[in-house]
Amino acid sequence: MDFVNxxxxxxGALVFVSVVAGLFSVRVGFxxxxxxLLTGILAGEEGLGGFRFDDYxxxxxxxxxxxxxxxxxxxxxTAYATFRTGLRPAALLATVGVxxxxxxxxxxxxxxxxxxWKIALLLGAIVGSTDAAAVFALLTRSGVTLNERxxxxxxxxxGVNDPMAVYLTLAFIALVLGSTAGGSGGEGGAALxxxxxxxxxxxxxxxxxxxxxxxxxxxxxxxxxxxxxxDAGGGILALLVCAAGLALFGAxxxxxxxxxxxxxxxxLVVANRAAQAVQPTLAAMDGYxxxxxxxxxLLLGLLVTPSNLLATLVPALGVALALxxxxxxxxxxxxxxxxxxxxxEVWFISWVGLRGAVPIVLALFPxxxxxxxxxxxxxxxxxxxxxxxxxxxxxxxxxxxxxxVALPPADDEVQQRRVFRDFAIDPATPVAQLCEFYDLPPPxxxxxxxxxxxxxxxxxxxxxxxSVRLGHAVLVVREVHEGRITRVGLGLRDG
Numbered sequence: 001m002d003f004v005n006x007x008x009x010x011x012g013a014l015v016f017v018s019v020v021a022g023l024f025s026v027r028v029g030f031x032x033x034x035x036x037l038l039t040g041i042l043a044g045e046e047g048l049g050g051f052r053f054d055d056y057x058x059x060x061x062x063x064x065x066x067x068x069x070x071x072x073x074x075x076x077x078t079a080y081a082t083f084r085t086g087l088r089p090a091a092l093l094a095t096v097g098v099x100x101x102x103x104x105x106x107x108x109x110x111x112x113x114x115x116x117w118k119i120a121l122l123l124g125a126i127v128g129s130t131d132a133a134a135v136f137a138l139l140t141r142s143g144v145t146l147n148e149r150x151x152x153x154x155x156x157x158x159g160v161n162d163p164m165a166v167y168l169t170l171a172f173i174a175l176v177l178g179s180t181a182g183g184s185g186g187e188g189g190a191a192l193x194x195x196x197x198x199x200x201x202x203x204x205x206x207x208x209x210x211x212x213x214x215x216x217x218x219x220x221x222x223x224x225x226x227x228x229x230x231d232a233g234g235g236i237l238a239l240l241v242c243a244a245g246l247a248l249f250g251a252x253x254x255x256x257x258x259x260x261x262x263x264x265x266x267x268l269v270v271a272n273r274a275a276q277a278v279q280p281t282l283a284a285m286d287g288y289x290x291x292x293x294x295x296x297x298l299l300l301g302l303l304v305t306p307s308n309l310l311a312t313l314v315p316a317l318g319v320a321l322a323l324x325x326x327x328x329x330x331x332x333x334x335x336x337x338x339x340x341x342x343x344x345e346v347w348f349i350s351w352v353g354l355r356g357a358v359p360i361v362l363a364l365f366p367x368x369x370x371x372x373x374x375x376x377x378x379x380x381x382x383x384x385x386x387x388x389x390x391x392x393x394x395x396x397x398x399x400x401x402x403x404x405v406a407l408p409p410a411d412d413e414v415q416q417r418r419v420f421r422d423f424a425i426d427p428a429t430p431v432a433q434l435c436e437f438y439d440l441p442p443p444x445x446x447x448x449x450x451x452x453x454x455x456x457x458x459x460x461x462x463x464x465x466x467s468v469r470l471g472h473a474v475l476v477v478r479e480v481h482e483g484r485i486t487r488v489g490l491g492l493r494d495g
Contacts, residue, residue: 010043010049010051014039014040014043014298015294015295015298017039018035018036018039018294018298019294021035021039032137032138032141033133033134033137033138033293033297033356033357033389033393034386034389034390034393036293036294036297036298036301037297037298037300037301037385037386037389038301039298039301040297040298040299040300040301040302040303040304041301041302041304041306043298043301043302044301044302044303044304044305044306045305046305046306046307047306051302053299053302053303054303056303056364056367056368057368058299059299059300059303059361059364060361060364060365060368062295062296062299063296063299063300063357063360063361063364064249064259064361065246065292066133066292066293066295066296066357067132067133067162067260067292067296067357067358067361068245068246068249068259068260068263069242069245069246069288069289069292070132070133070136070289070292070293071132071159071162071260071263071264071267072241072242072245072263072264072266072267072285073136073267073285073286073288073289074132074136074155074158074159074264074267075159075263075264075265075266075267075268075270075271076241076267076268076270076271076278076281076282076285077136077271077282078155078156078159078267078268078271079271079272080268080272081482082148082151082152082155082156083152083156083268085148085149085152085461085463086148086149086151086152086153086154086155086156086157087152087156088339089153089157089335089336089339089341090152090153090154090155090156090157090160091156091160092335092336092338093153093157093161093331093332093335093336093349094129094156094157094160094161094164095161095164096331096334096335097157097161097331097332097334097335098128098129098161098164098165098168098331099128099164099168100327100330100331100334100335101124101127101128101129101323101327101328101331101353102121102124102125102127102128102165102168103121103124104124104322104323104326104327104330104331105123105124105127105128105319105322105323105327106120106121106123106124107120107322108318108319108322108323108326108327109123109124109319109380111318111322112315112316112318112319112322113312113315113316113318113319113376113380114315115373115376118172118175118176119176119371119372119373119377121172121175122169122172122173122176122366122371122377123319123377123380123381124168125165125168125169125171125172125362126165126169126359126362126363126365126366126377126381127319127323127355127359127380127381127384127385128164128165128168129158129161129162129164129165129358129359130154130157130158130161130352130353130354130355130358131158131354131355131356131357131358131359131385132158132159132162132264132356132358133292133293133296133356133357133358134158134354134355134356134357134388134389134393135154135155135157135158135352135354135356136155136158136289137293138354138393138396139151139154139155139352139396142396142397142400143397144396144397144400144401144406144407145406145407145409146400146405146406146407147345147405147406147407147463147464147465147466148463148464148480149341149345149460149461149463150345150348150349150405153336153349154349154352158354159264160261160264162258162260162261162358163205163206163209163258163260163261165358165359165362166205166258166260166362167201167202167205167258169362169365170201170365171201173365173366173369173371176371176372177369177370177371201256204255204256204257205256205257205258205261206257206258206261207257208252208255208256208257208258208262209252209257209258209259209260209261209262209265210261210262210265211257212248212251212252212255212257212262212266213248213252213261213262213263213264213265213266213269214265214266214269216244216248216262216266216269217265217266217267217268217269217270217273218269218273220241220244220266220270220274221269221270221273221274222273222274224237224240224241224270224274224277224278225274225276225277227240227277228276228277228280233280234280234281234282234283234284235281235284237277237278237280237281238281238282238283238284238285238288239284241267241270241278241281241285242285242288244266245263245266245267246263248262248263248266249262249263293357296357296361297357300357300360300361300382303360303378304379304382308375308379309379309382309383311379312376312379312380312383313383315380316379316380316382316383316384317383317387319380319383319384320383320384320387320388321387323353323355323384323388324351324353324387324388324391324392328350328353329347329350332346332349332350332353333346333350336349339460340458340459340460341460344403344404344405345403345405347403348399348400348403348405351392351395351399352392352396352399353388353392354388354389354392354393355384355385355388355389356385356388356389357385359381359384359385360378360381360382360385362381363377363378363381363382364378366378405465407419407464407465408420419465419476420465420476420478420489421474421476421489421490421491422489422490422491422492423489423490423491424478424487424488424489424490425450425475425488425489425490426450426488427449427450427451427454427485427486427487427488428449428450428451429449429450430446430447430448430449430450431443431445431446431447431448431449431450431453431470432446432447434450434490435470435471438473438490438492440470440471440472440473441470441471443457443470450475450488451484451485451486451488454466454468454475454477454485454488455485461483462477462480462483462485463477463480464477464478464479464480465477472492473490473491473492474490474491475488475489475490476488476489476490476491477489
């Protein structure tokens with residue numbers, strides 16, 4: 001029985017050590033996910049464990065299953081109201097934003113790593129999307145509550161941008177392999193053929209992913225309450241939801257669609273149409289998601305050979321810094337400009353462009369396809385992920401507080417008054433009346449009710465924490481219900 005007992009001993013011990021170390025690391029602001037990665041590296045062939053592992057096929061399989069479970073859990077925890085708040089900006093970030101990030105990062109790959117342009121574009125596609133596992137986990141454990149617009153945008157973006165990254169990665173692999181196989185004489189024809197395949201793949205990925213995810217969600221949402229009424233416990237219902245999500249993920253992939261998009265939308269629809277039946281499953285689903293993350297990051301850490309990583313460390317750091325400080329901010333500013341986000345919100349969303357397991361899993365695609373310099377791409381992607389989790393993942397709470405996008409704790413009266421101000425104003429009060437009472441300069445459209453005037457001044461759907469200046473006063477949205485401002489705070493000094 002040693003062939004069973006030894007792997008179980010090794011796997012169980014690795015997960016146990018990782019979780020214990022992660023719990024201690026969180027107290028000092030260190031990312032839980034980094035601990036899983038580092039534990040895998042330490043257990044590898046050049047670490048303390050000395051275990052040689054290079055099964056890329058198994059890692060690819062485990063990575064896809066784990067990401068499907070994580071995205072399903074994220075979808076189950078996303079409310080329709082939140083989804084509506086962040087859908088449009090997140091959709092633009094998840095498509096155009098990924099393309100912009102990939103293109104700008106490709107330029108960094110050519111500059112710092114010396115890659116040929118097609119390989120550089122492939123690198124950009126691999127690291128171009130944010131990671132749902134990292135975003136869901138680290139936002140939850142950051143110790144701050146973000147305003148709804150920022151939180152919704154980040155979570156939805158990470159949940160739906162994987163299809164674009166997968167699509168770009170596969171398209172650029174086809175472009176690289178097509179030009180390699182075609183030689184110099186057939187390069188133009190191969191490139192045109194690859195571009196045609198890219199357009200067709202784009203339609204399949206997003207079309208089938210959206211269609212099957214939404215349809216599957218409606219079907220399970222109709223079935224779940226009937227099963228739950230027969231005294232099925234939360235554990236068995238969670239197993240049912242998880243199995244259905246994985247089956248949908250596989251079926252969508254077989255049809256050429258994006259399983260990542262399908263499983264996220266599936267979870268979203270099920271949770272919002274069968275909320276009472278889904279609620280008891282969330283604790284079990286959280287356990288499944290953490291097990292998926294632990295297994296995935298440990299396995300990906302085992303794949304890394306530190307000596308190979310060190311050989312490309314400096315140029316890979318250049319790519320990581322270019323992505324974090326140049327490519328991501330430019331993409332976010334351009335994509336969010338039409339939605340009138342505040343400058344502080346845009347800077348925060350730019351900083352929380354967390355890279356996690358997705359780029360490492362995508363870096364396995366070129367290895368499995370036999371792309372030239374695939375090993376180099378894997379090492380660069382791993383460094384990018386490590387730098388992102390350490391630098392960005394450990395500073396989310398600090399950045400949120402410094403940039404003013406964090407809401408105060410409900411039991412902290414001092415912070416509540418600092419953010420929401422001292423006086424409560426009826427949102428139905430005409431602005432002109434308010435200006436007359438507090439000796440404020442009347443703005444245009446002063447006859448409007450305060451709530452309606454604030455929405456027009458903000459030029460975006462309001463969320464708690466939004467503020468508008470009016471002379472020497474500051475008006476703050478204290479509460480929003482179904483898209484309408486229901487409570488307003490007023491401060492006569494900007495503290």
